[in-house]
Structure formats: C-alpha cells, structure tokens
Amino acid sequence: MKTLLSQFCHEFGSAIEPLVAPLRSFCDVLQAAEDGGVLGADAKPYVAGFQDVSHQLTVLADKVAQQQAYVLIFGPLKSGKSTLMNSISASYVSEVTALPAYPCMVYVSHAPQREFVVTRYNGDTNTFTSPASMRMQVSRDHAELADRIRAEESKGEGAVRDFDPALHFPEAIRRIDVRVPAEELKTSGAVLVDTPGLYSKMKFGYDRMTREFRNTAACAIFVVKTDNLFLEQVFDEFSQLLQLFSRIFLVVNIDSAKMDLRPDGSLSPSLEREDPVRVIEAFETLAMSASLKEAVEHGRLKIYPIDLLRAASRRLQPEENGEQTPDDFRAFLNDLTDYLNSTDYLVAFLGDSLRHGGALIDEARGLCNHTGLKRLADDAARLKAERARLVDELTVLEHLIDHDWNAAFEPLGRTLADQVDAEAARLRKSSLKGLRGSIEGWMGTDDGLKTLLDEELSPILLGYQTQLATAVEERLRAAVxxxxxxxxxxxxxxxxxxxxxxxxxxxxxxxxxxxxPRGYAENVQLRVDVEGLPVKKTILDWILFRSRAAIRRRVLGNASNPTKSITRAEKQRRFGDDTLDFIEDEVVERLAGFFDSTRARITTQMARDFAGAVIAALEQSLRTRRTAHQKDLARVAGQLGRLEELSEGLTGLRSTLAAAAQDVAALGETYGRTDPTELATTVESELLGVKELSPQPPRALPDQKVSDPTSSPFGLNPEIEFEESDVNRGGSNGDRSAREGDA
Known part of the structure; x- marks a missing residue:
C-alpha cells in the first residue's frame, strides 16, 4: 500500500540514483589515472574522498530505496552482541562472531540465500557463500592491516593516530555484508549493524563509523555484561554515542543461571538471577555518569536487563520447546519496535536522508573543485605537447634510421687517400731504398735466396703498409x-x-x-725468376761443361723454392752486380702497382671499417631511442586518454551533481511543508515479528503520535508544520542538531 513516505523514497531515489553509477565510474577512472601516474602527489586525499562519497551514496540509495532501518549494536568484545542479533532476527546469524575484531562494520540483513560480501575502501568487493571462507579471508586481511599499522607506528610517535586506511591502505576492508535467510529482518526491513570494538591500534574503524552515521537516522543498542557494568572504561565512548543517536537502548546481558557461594559452601541464586532490577538500580545510583543520568531523565536512554542467551534460544526454537519470548526481551523489543514505528523516527528518516544526500552531494561538488583536478587542463596541455614532440622525434628517428649512411661516408676513403698521398710517396721511396740495401747486405750473409725474399724484403713491405695505415689513422682521427x-x-x-x-x-x-694499423698490413709473397738469375762460371764449370741452369740448381736449390743456404764465398764467386740488379729489378717489377693499390686498399678499408662501426653504433642508438620513444608515446597517449576521460567524466559529474542538488533541495522544500503525521497514513504494521508485519513501509504506525513535545525524545510537535529546517536537520529538534554539530 503506497504511503507518502514510500512516495518520498521513490522521489529521493530518482534524485540520487542517477548519481551512483556515474560517481562509481568516475572513481574507477580516477583510480586508473592515479595508478597510471597521471595525477599529482596530492591525489590520494581526493581520490579517497570520491571513493568514500561513492560508497556512502550507494549505501544511502539502497537504504532509502528499501526503507531500511539501521539498528547499530555496540559493546565490548564477548558482551553478547551476536547473541542479541540472533534474538532480534529470530535466526542464527552468528557467522559474524569471528569478525568484530576487524575494524569495520558488519551489516546483517535478509536474503533468500546465504551470502557474505566484503567491500574494501577502494571499492573492490569479494563475495563468499561459505562462512569459513569468509572468516579465513578476513583473518588474512586482519594480519595485513596490523602489519600496515605497525609500519605507520615505526615512522614515529603519532603516526598511528593519523592512520587512515582510505589513504594508507585502500585494500583494507571497509564493511562486511552478511546476508542470511531471516524472515524477521525481511519483514521489518531492519538491518543490524555490528560495530567495531574500541581498540587502541584500530580505533579508526570506530571513528569512521561515527562519521558515516552522523547523518543517518538510526538508533543504537549498547550491550554490556553485568560483570562489566560498573567498569568506567566500558562507557568511555558512550558520550559520543549520545551525541550521535537520539535514542539508545542499553541492554545489560545478565546470566539468569548464575549462582553465588554461601559461607557454608552451598550455592544460591545470585542477585543477578533473582532480582536483576536491583543490579540496574545499583548501577544508576553508584556508577552512572552525569551524561547517562541526563539521557535517562530525558527518555533518550533506557536500560534493559535481559538474559540474551535464554532469549535467543527461545526465539530460535519456538516450536520445539513451546516457550514464548521472555518478558524482559519482549519489553525491549516492543520499545524498539515502537520507536522505529513512530512518527519521530519516520520524520528523522526522511530529514536525515535529505540532509545526508545533500551533504554527500556538497562534498562531491567540493571534491570536483580540488586544486589537483583543476590542473587537469594544464596537465592535458603538457601531455599533448609531449605527445607532439615524441611523434615529431619518432618521424625524425625513422628518417635517420632509413638514411643511406654508407653513401655519406663513401667520400671519406678518397679524402684520406688524398691526404696521405705525399706520405705514401715518401714511404715508397724509403721502402725501395730499404729493399736495395737488404739485397746488397744479403751478399754478406750465408742466407739463401728464399730467406732474402721472406725474411728481409717482405718485412720491409709490411712496414710500409703499417706506417701507411698509421698515417691514415692520424688523418682519420683528425677528421672525426x-x-x-x-x-x-x-x-x-x-x-x-x-x-x-x-x-x-x-x-x-x-x-x-x-x-x-697493424691489422691492415698484408704479407707480400715475393718471387724471383731463378731460371733467369745471372750466375758466373768457374774454370771447372767450363771443363765439366756445366750449364748455367745446373749451376743455379747447385747453388740455389730448387728453382721453385730456393731455400738452400749460400755461403758468402760462394756468393762472391757466383754472383756479381748484375745478379743483384736482376734480383732488385725482379722485386720492383713484381711490386708494380703494389704501392698505389695498397694506398687505395688501406684508405678505403679503414674508412669503411670506421664508417661501419659508427653507423652500427648510430643505428643501434637510434633504434633504442625509437623503442623508448614508442613506449613513452604509448605511456603519454594512455595518460592523455585517462586525463581526457577524467576531464569528460568530471564535466559530466559536475552537471549530474548540480541536477541532483536541485532535486534534493526541491524535495526538502516539498516535504518540509508536510505534516509528519501524514507520512505513515494507511499503514498498519509492527517491527521485528512481535506482531504480523506489513512489508511497506515496515515501521510506521498511524496510531503512534506524539501529543506532548516535551515528552518526545525528538521534541517534535505534530500540531505545527514540518519546517524545511527540520528536514535539513534530520527532523529532530535543535538539541539534536547541536549534538551532531559537536560530534
């Protein structure tokens, strides 16, 4: 059955829902830009800010769309919070028992199938169907989070106080959604929120919770065991809860089976079992702080002594044991139901939704104007200039790689040849002189002709080549x-x-x-026509009719390989000046063209070797730079693409935020003039299974009206108009606004 409240929820969703997907998409683009190094060093805060707004906006949209009532449950570890959730939902939801140690909130709601969803600060999610798998993952995450916090501790005093997972460890778990078949939660639309404990090293989870729920209409339940009821430190943070929530239910978890020891050794029922009200009276008289007393006097805090274990057992097994819901738990449940079905809560739900939505939109619009995002145009211009430079240089590199560098170095050989021409002529003259001298000197040795050619004359030619190559090298070094x-x-x-x-x-x-230079000298094989070598005949040669050919073989050895040693006396007897002239002429004749060709060969080869090495080094460098430029161009193109996508997304987001801000403001004006008593018209239901529930809306009862504004915890007078200012403050009185401002 449609009500004014359900109409508001629909209209609010129409204003907020169009923001959810664009904001989530923008967060993804923003994160990719940060990961890609596009954003500056100051990006983390506003990236985390957008992710936080996106998360809260999604939660708010879901909450209003499903008209959910968030029931926050606080208390020390092992105080009975999980047992309380089992009791309220009349279903076993204690899969959360292993989780409160992690500094995140656990949301328990109804779903047809069991499911566990872990949401991280960076927006990533993991879904589990097995409680064991979920607990194992949370345990690993908890250990990693502890390591990160210890790392912050090591940076110096005060580091942990400033630890923010959104900035320092975005992979940390932000919330866990536990969805289990729980008909009581389904019918009521209630979501039970188990809050993190107050831990010195992980208190940020609690602090973040208080920030997130500052603009959320909800009530709080504080669970404490009687053993801890009189410990002051248990209530250290209670004043903060009083600032956040207009109604707090203090559940004192008693043990109705507890026994005390008598002096005679027998056991007797404890006071906690026999008369738990006296325990509460003692607490109120002896241990309750002034702020708690004031909250009790104003009806904002009520205390309920309940055996939660007994209540949970009976709620989970109503048919097996035939027992009814215990009276102490029924009284608590009725009061909780009455509050969540009251006009006060519905007004707060509407007003807080508008205020929360408006605050998130304002926060997102403020983030859109962050100085880091304002630099996008400058950054884009810088990247475009860098891209143009890289494209230009890549074109040049391609041209240089393809250039015919061999042709560019071709004239170098001729230039070197011209430069050493005079030096080559001098070396030639010196070499020929050296050849003549060596031939003449040969006459004074016992060496054979082969030794003269290979060991005396050839080294002179090698020396010529080495000296010439050295001269070319000197000219080459000057040229380069x-x-x-x-x-x-x-x-x-x-x-x-x-x-x-x-x-x-x-x-x-x-x-x-x-x-x-030595590498360019080639061995020269000299030969002499032994058959034509002039030799002298002795008288004996004439007598024995020896031919000159026979004499040559006798003196020189094999004509093709004249290696035979010849004594100086033999040389004097057989060889004359004509023999030396013959050997010199033979050598010089065979060297015809040697000096010119050697000069051309050495200058050309040295120029080519030099050019080849230079070209290889040049081309390798050019190709390396081309590869680097291609990578840089891909990087710059990617960064520019992200920036353009980010800029486009930012423009669209600003427009969407502006439209949403107008829509939410219009809703505030419209519903600010609405009589609060009309919000629940035509709806008859109660919460959480105490009576039969109606699914829409889940909490409003038309017969629950506040006649005396001074007795209402919200101080709301239904006889006056519902002012716009009340909507903007969450439908509560000025005291609540002041409390929230102080928080």
Whole structure:
C-alpha cells in the first residue's frame, strides 16, 4: 500500500540514483589515472574522498530505496552482541562472531540465500557463500592491516593516530555484508549493524563509523555484561554515542543461571538471577555518569536487563520447546519496535536522508573543485605537447634510421687517400731504398735466396703498409673531430640530427676502437725468376761443361723454392752486380702497382671499417631511442586518454551533481511543508515479528503520535508544520542538531 513516505523514497531515489553509477565510474577512472601516474602527489586525499562519497551514496540509495532501518549494536568484545542479533532476527546469524575484531562494520540483513560480501575502501568487493571462507579471508586481511599499522607506528610517535586506511591502505576492508535467510529482518526491513570494538591500534574503524552515521537516522543498542557494568572504561565512548543517536537502548546481558557461594559452601541464586532490577538500580545510583543520568531523565536512554542467551534460544526454537519470548526481551523489543514505528523516527528518516544526500552531494561538488583536478587542463596541455614532440622525434628517428649512411661516408676513403698521398710517396721511396740495401747486405750473409725474399724484403713491405695505415689513422682521427665525423650529408640531415639532439661525432669513438694499423698490413709473397738469375762460371764449370741452369740448381736449390743456404764465398764467386740488379729489378717489377693499390686498399678499408662501426653504433642508438620513444608515446597517449576521460567524466559529474542538488533541495522544500503525521497514513504494521508485519513501509504506525513535545525524545510537535529546517536537520529538534554539530 503506497504511503507518502514510500512516495518520498521513490522521489529521493530518482534524485540520487542517477548519481551512483556515474560517481562509481568516475572513481574507477580516477583510480586508473592515479595508478597510471597521471595525477599529482596530492591525489590520494581526493581520490579517497570520491571513493568514500561513492560508497556512502550507494549505501544511502539502497537504504532509502528499501526503507531500511539501521539498528547499530555496540559493546565490548564477548558482551553478547551476536547473541542479541540472533534474538532480534529470530535466526542464527552468528557467522559474524569471528569478525568484530576487524575494524569495520558488519551489516546483517535478509536474503533468500546465504551470502557474505566484503567491500574494501577502494571499492573492490569479494563475495563468499561459505562462512569459513569468509572468516579465513578476513583473518588474512586482519594480519595485513596490523602489519600496515605497525609500519605507520615505526615512522614515529603519532603516526598511528593519523592512520587512515582510505589513504594508507585502500585494500583494507571497509564493511562486511552478511546476508542470511531471516524472515524477521525481511519483514521489518531492519538491518543490524555490528560495530567495531574500541581498540587502541584500530580505533579508526570506530571513528569512521561515527562519521558515516552522523547523518543517518538510526538508533543504537549498547550491550554490556553485568560483570562489566560498573567498569568506567566500558562507557568511555558512550558520550559520543549520545551525541550521535537520539535514542539508545542499553541492554545489560545478565546470566539468569548464575549462582553465588554461601559461607557454608552451598550455592544460591545470585542477585543477578533473582532480582536483576536491583543490579540496574545499583548501577544508576553508584556508577552512572552525569551524561547517562541526563539521557535517562530525558527518555533518550533506557536500560534493559535481559538474559540474551535464554532469549535467543527461545526465539530460535519456538516450536520445539513451546516457550514464548521472555518478558524482559519482549519489553525491549516492543520499545524498539515502537520507536522505529513512530512518527519521530519516520520524520528523522526522511530529514536525515535529505540532509545526508545533500551533504554527500556538497562534498562531491567540493571534491570536483580540488586544486589537483583543476590542473587537469594544464596537465592535458603538457601531455599533448609531449605527445607532439615524441611523434615529431619518432618521424625524425625513422628518417635517420632509413638514411643511406654508407653513401655519406663513401667520400671519406678518397679524402684520406688524398691526404696521405705525399706520405705514401715518401714511404715508397724509403721502402725501395730499404729493399736495395737488404739485397746488397744479403751478399754478406750465408742466407739463401728464399730467406732474402721472406725474411728481409717482405718485412720491409709490411712496414710500409703499417706506417701507411698509421698515417691514415692520424688523418682519420683528425677528421672525426668534426661534427660530421668525416661523413658528408646535406643540411636536412643535419637539422634532423639536431632535432633528436645527437651528432655522428658522438659515435666516432666507437668507430676508432677497431682501427689498428697493424691489422691492415698484408704479407707480400715475393718471387724471383731463378731460371733467369745471372750466375758466373768457374774454370771447372767450363771443363765439366756445366750449364748455367745446373749451376743455379747447385747453388740455389730448387728453382721453385730456393731455400738452400749460400755461403758468402760462394756468393762472391757466383754472383756479381748484375745478379743483384736482376734480383732488385725482379722485386720492383713484381711490386708494380703494389704501392698505389695498397694506398687505395688501406684508405678505403679503414674508412669503411670506421664508417661501419659508427653507423652500427648510430643505428643501434637510434633504434633504442625509437623503442623508448614508442613506449613513452604509448605511456603519454594512455595518460592523455585517462586525463581526457577524467576531464569528460568530471564535466559530466559536475552537471549530474548540480541536477541532483536541485532535486534534493526541491524535495526538502516539498516535504518540509508536510505534516509528519501524514507520512505513515494507511499503514498498519509492527517491527521485528512481535506482531504480523506489513512489508511497506515496515515501521510506521498511524496510531503512534506524539501529543506532548516535551515528552518526545525528538521534541517534535505534530500540531505545527514540518519546517524545511527540520528536514535539513534530520527532523529532530535543535538539541539534536547541536549534538551532531559537536560530534
């Protein structure tokens, strides 16, 4: 059956829902931009801020759409919070018992199938169907979170106090949704929220909870065992709860089976068992603080002594044991039901939803104007300029890689040949003189002709080549001192080299590394026509009719390989000046063209070797730079794409936020003039299974009206108009607004 409240929920959803997907999408783009290094060093706070707003907005949209009542449950560890949840829902939801130690909130609601959803600060989620798997994952996350906090501790005093998982560890768990078949929760629309304990090292979970629920219409239940009721530290944070919630239910978990020891050794029922009300009276008289007393006097705090274990057992097994809900628990449940079905709560639900939505929209709009995001245009311009530079340099690099550098170095050989021409002529003259001298000196040795050719004359020719190569090397070193390193190319290539900030001179050293003058000297095999070598005949030769050929074989040995040693006396007897002239002429004749060809060969080869090494180093450098430029271009293109996507998303988000802000403001004006008593018209239901429940809306009872504003915990007078200011304050009186402002 449709009510004014359900109509508001629909209209509120129409205003807020269009924000959810764009904001989540923008958060994803923002996170990708941060991961890609697009954003500045100051990005973490506003990235975390957007993720926080996105999360809260999603929760708010779901809460209003389903008209959910958040019932927050506080208390020390092992106080009975899980047992209380079992009792309220009349279903076993104690899968959460292993979780309160983790500093996050656990939301327990109805679902047809058992499901556990872990949501992290960065928006990532993990879904489990097994409680054991979920607890194992949370245990691992808990250990990692503890390590991160210890790491913050090691940074110095006060580091942990400033620890914020949204900034320092976005992978930390933010909330856990436990969805189990629980008909009582389904019918009522209630969501039980188990809160983190108050731990010194992980108190941020509690602090974040108080921030998130400052703008959420909800009531709180504080559970404490009688053993801890008189401990002051248990209530250290209670004043903060009083600032946050207009109604708090203090459940004192008693043990109705507890026994005390008598002096005679027998056991007797304890006071806690026999008369728990006296325990509460003692607490109110002896241990209750002034703030708690004031809350009790104003009806904002009520105390309920309940045996939660007994209540849970009876609620979970109503048919097996035939027992009814215990009176102490029924009284608590009726009061909780009455509050959540009251006009006060419905007004608070409507007003807090509007205020919370407006606050989140304002926060998101403020984040959109963060200085880091304002730099997007400048960053995009910088990246575009860098992209243009990289594209230009890549084009130049491609041209330089494809350029015919061998042709550019081709003239170098001829240039070197011309430069050493005079030196080559001098070395030639010196070598020929050396050849003549060696031949003449041969006459004074016992060496054979082969030894003369191979060991005396050939080394002179090797020396000539080495000296010539050394001269070429000197000219080459002088040539490579120029920016062109001896190459010849046009002004276009020169400009391209300048555009990529390089020159051939940078690689000249690579070219000179392999230039070793001795390596260019080649062994020269000299031969003499032994058959034509002049020899003298002695008288005996004439008498014995020896031919000159026979004499040559006798003196020189094998004509093709004259290795036979010849004594100096024999040489004097057989050889004359004509023999020496013959040997010299033979050598010189066979060296015809040797000196010119050697000069051409050495200058050309040295120029090619140098050019090849320079070109190889140049091309390797150009290809390496091309690869680096391609990677940089891909990176810049990716960053620019993210920036453009981010800028486009930011523009769209700003527009969507502006529209949503107008819609929420319009809703505030419309419902600000609504009589609160009309919100629950035509609905008849009660909460949480005490009586039969009606699914929509789950909490409103038309016969529950506040006639005396001074007796209402909200101080609301239904006889006056529902002012817009009340909506903006959450439908509560000025005292509540002041409390929230102080919080």
């Amino acid at each position: 001192q120029t920016p062109t390193a001896g190459a010849e190319y046009g002004p276009d290539v020169e400009r391209e080299l300048e555009r990529v900030r390089t020159s051939l001179a940078a690689y000249a050293g690579e070219g000179l590394v392999g230039i070793m």
